[in-house]
Amino acid sequence: MLVTVENGRAVKVAGDPDHPFTQGFLCAKVNRYLDRTYHADRLTTPLRRVGAKGRGEFVAISWDEALDTIADRLGTVARGPHGPQAILPYSYAGTMGLLQGQSMDRRFFHALGASKLDRTICSTAGTEGMRMTVGANMGADGEGLPQSDFVLLWGTNTLTSNPHLWPFVLEARKNGAMVIAIDPIRTRTAEQCDEWIPIRPGTDAALALAMMHVLFAERLHDADYLARYTLGEMELRARVAEWSPQRAAGITGIPAERIAELGRQYGRAKAAFLRVNYGLQRHFGGGMAMRTIACLPAVTGHWRRPGGGVQLSTSIGHRFNLAALVREDLSPPVRTINMSRLGEALTRPDAGVGGPPVQAMVVYNSNPAAIAPDLGAVRRGLGREDLFTVVLEHFQTDTADWADIVLPATTQLEHWDVHLAYGHYQATLNRPSIAPIGEALPNTEIFRRLAARMGLDDPCFADDDLALIRQSLDTPHERMKGVTLEALLARGWVRLNVPRPFLPYAEGNFPTPSGKCEFYSERLERMGIDPLPTYTPPRELPETAPQLAARFPLVLISSPRHKFLNSTFVNVKALRGNAEPECQLHPADAAHRGITDGMRVVVHNDRGHFTAVARVGDSVREGVAWAPSVWWTKLAKDGRNANDTTSQGVTDLGGGATFYDNLVEVLPAD
Ligand SMILES: Nc1nc2c(c(=O)[nH]1)N[C@H]1C(S)=C(S)[C@@H](COP(=O)(O)OP(=O)(O)OC[C@H]3O[C@@H](n4cnc5c(=O)[nH]c(N)nc54)[C@H](O)[C@@H]3O)O[C@H]1N2
Numbered sequence: 001m002l003v004t005v006e007n008g009r010a011v012k013v014a015g016d017p018d019h020p021f022t023q024g025f026l027c028a029k030v031n032r033y034l035d036r037t038y039h040a041d042r043l044t045t046p047l048r049r050v051g052a053k054g055r056g057e058f059v060a061i062s063w064d065e066a067l068d069t070i071a072d073r074l075g076t077v078a079r080g081p082h083g084p085q086a087i088l089p090y091s092y093a094g095t096m097g098l099l100q101g102q103s104m105d106r107r108f109f110h111a112l113g114a115s116k117l118d119r120t121i122c123s124t125a126g127t128e129g130m131r132m133t134v135g136a137n138m139g140a141d142g143e144g145l146p147q148s149d150f151v152l153l154w155g156t157n158t159l160t161s162n163p164h165l166w167p168f169v170l171e172a173r174k175n176g177a178m179v180i181a182i183d184p185i186r187t188r189t190a191e192q193c194d195e196w197i198p199i200r201p202g203t204d205a206a207l208a209l210a211m212m213h214v215l216f217a218e219r220l221h222d223a224d225y226l227a228r229y230t231l232g233e234m235e236l237r238a239r240v241a242e243w244s245p246q247r248a249a250g251i252t253g254i255p256a257e258r259i260a261e262l263g264r265q266y267g268r269a270k271a272a273f274l275r276v277n278y279g280l281q282r283h284f285g286g287g288m289a290m291r292t293i294a295c296l297p298a299v300t301g302h303w304r305r306p307g308g309g310v311q312l313s314t315s316i317g318h319r320f321n322l323a324a325l326v327r328e329d330l331s332p333p334v335r336t337i338n339m340s341r342l343g344e345a346l347t348r349p350d351a352g353v354g355g356p357p358v359q360a361m362v363v364y365n366s367n368p369a370a371i372a373p374d375l376g377a378v379r380r381g382l383g384r385e386d387l388f389t390v391v392l393e394h395f396q397t398d399t400a401d402w403a404d405i406v407l408p409a410t411t412q413l414e415h416w417d418v419h420l421a422y423g424h425y426q427a428t429l430n431r432p433s434i435a436p437i438g439e440a441l442p443n444t445e446i447f448r449r450l451a452a453r454m455g456l457d458d459p460c461f462a463d464d465d466l467a468l469i470r471q472s473l474d475t476p477h478e479r480m481k482g483v484t485l486e487a488l489l490a491r492g493w494v495r496l497n498v499p500r501p502f503l504p505y506a507e508g509n510f511p512t513p514s515g516k517c518e519f520y521s522e523r524l525e526r527m528g529i530d531p532l533p534t535y536t537p538p539r540e541l542p543e544t545a546p547q548l549a550a551r552f553p554l555v556l557i558s559s560p561r562h563k564f565l566n567s568t569f570v571n572v573k574a575l576r577g578n579a580e581p582e583c584q585l586h587p588a589d590a591a592h593r594g595i596t597d598g599m600r601v602v603v604h605n606d607r608g609h610f611t612a613v614a615r616v617g618d619s620v621r622e623g624v625a626w627a628p629s630v631w632w633t634k635l636a637k638d639g640r641n642a643n644d645t646t647s648q649g650v651t652d653l654g655g656g657a658t659f660y661d662n663l664v665e666v667l668p669a670d
């Protein structure tokens, strides 16, 4: 992102035309980054709560008073009967910068002996799925996509959540590739594809198994690649023999003919690109689904060629020295709390979390009162009078309303950072372009000052932000060769030391225990999980939970609204417009509930409810409802959002959140 500054004020943000992947344009949201940075509601001073919890009534205080209050209270908790593990950090994706998201903050909590947080809310199921099959969450290079002859956009709303990939998709299509979307929703992406395959939610593994059935049955496999670079071919063949297209049709809702043809199209292609994204792993069987899909390119040998393979992420390709940043060695052995079960951790510590109750929580880069599942439980927890809550924020969010102390943080225009990428192989420097707004401070500086206040005297707390950047780059890893501060300062980004396009598994080299693509996984076997690819159904589908489905027959998917970034940008008027929370329904589902387009509806299940405006059309599969998310609850008429209905259940692998494994009923609000 290039920022133009005049007299100390940023006046324009634009994409960098020289960047090989983002190619000179910004997404719909970040285009409005100035509206957000200079928003009249930016927090400019520390605040102390004066009203009841959750009311959002605060007065301005000085940094000294704020930091003294926090140090005093955290110190009291740490020295108390439950010890420092009663303190919980809570952070995720508000910024994904390594400095502002995982450096001083982690050092601070580690040295304090606070509980650790398992950051599962987005990607751990898929990450583990990839790890079990190919060894790491590192896949095909999007810059090779133009050379692909068959593109499957599988559980990804590319035009919304990954728009920079789109020009590469268009180039592949210009070169003759067919582009197909596999999604329960006809998203704006699916609309632009050659075909939309409306799959039943959470059933992707069944589709992938049947595709492999066809590949072997019709001899479309690459025998040489299989022999050299894979483990468990015979076992896989036996497994997929059970998965005829007819069987998968009954599960996925896709006609058997279409499944068989998809297997053939895939097998005849020379370099099929599977862009899988995180949508399809937000179901109970998400880890196994990802693992199963990741087997496909090894069956056909597509990893050999540019444009071939599967991409869930490129993040593990980046090898910053995270160990030096987070300094886990400073931490004593402590318990870990799964962030996807925050409601339970705050309200029912004995019910599974174990260890002492959470008495203090420090939230930064996250808005759990909007984005965490089962918001009813989360709000009950945040409302506890005995819980001390600190929130570092740009804005008075849903979560900040529950805080005891709110601290104003800087935005990306105001601080230093470095970033890995999860869709390409360039490392990025974020340099500040303007002075902080008001009294805002970078997260790094806030934790540095807190560490000093609390007497944490390890020399690492004296590192300034540039020192942190140098430490993050100080690594002997081959792929980071050339990624230096000097090179980053010169251009803003540096391509990792990998060929273009990068073909990570062209000649095997899978970072698994066996060094091969593991169709058969001993690691899974040891975990008591099926060692072979299989279909693990969602928890909430009519066939798995018939009694629940009788009362709540629709699967609710609450994936991002085009102009929101999770809960970021929701308060930017230029992006929200006059919109209200919506719920899209298939005409057949709407008709027999007496729902018409524009009608106010209640979406509910046993966990909770929220209201929305109904949108009726055939852009969702029958039996599926779509609530574009993630709304600030305080900007909705009823003070709720889709996460009032989502569950704290976690995935088969990685303990991930299951936002889309969610049965609901939708009724007219009246
Ligand atoms: N504009 C915008 N961009 C974003 C974000 C944002 O909030 N807004 N968030 C960022 C973040 S943190 C992330 S993790 C990514 C998320 O972006 P993606 O990884 O693309 O994930 P989702 O948007 O959750 O879901 C993608 C698609 O999967 C579909 N889907 C849901 N369940 C299933 C299923 O069982 N099978 C299949 N085949 N499809 C399914 C959904 O309908 C949706 O269209 O985007 C990033 N980019």
Ligand SMILES: Nc1nc2c(c(=O)[nH]1)N[C@H]1C(S)=C(S)[C@@H](COP(=O)(O)OP(=O)(O)OC[C@H]3O[C@@H](n4cnc5c(=O)[nH]c(N)nc54)[C@H](O)[C@@H]3O)O[C@H]1N2
Residues within 6 Å of the ligand: 091, 092, 093, 094, 095, 100, 121, 122, 364, 365, 366, 367, 368, 371, 372, 392, 393, 394, 395, 397, 409, 410, 411, 412, 443, 558, 559, 560, 565, 566, 567, 568, 629, 630, 642, 643, 646, 659
């Ligand atoms: N129903 C439903 N729930 C979801 C999702 C969904 O699709 N549907 N998506 C899930 C996913 S994939 C993710 S990743 C999570 C994301 O959820 P979160 O991790 O909470 O991410 P955001 O909502 O984008 O940002 C949270 C806050 O971080 C603040 N922030 C940004 N930069 C900084 C900074 O430098 N310092 C400080 N102190 N604060 C900063 C922003 O102002 C924002 O209010 O939500 C999950 N929840």
Ligand SMILES: [Mo]
Residues within 6 Å of the ligand: 093, 121, 122, 123
């Ligand atoms: Mo995410």
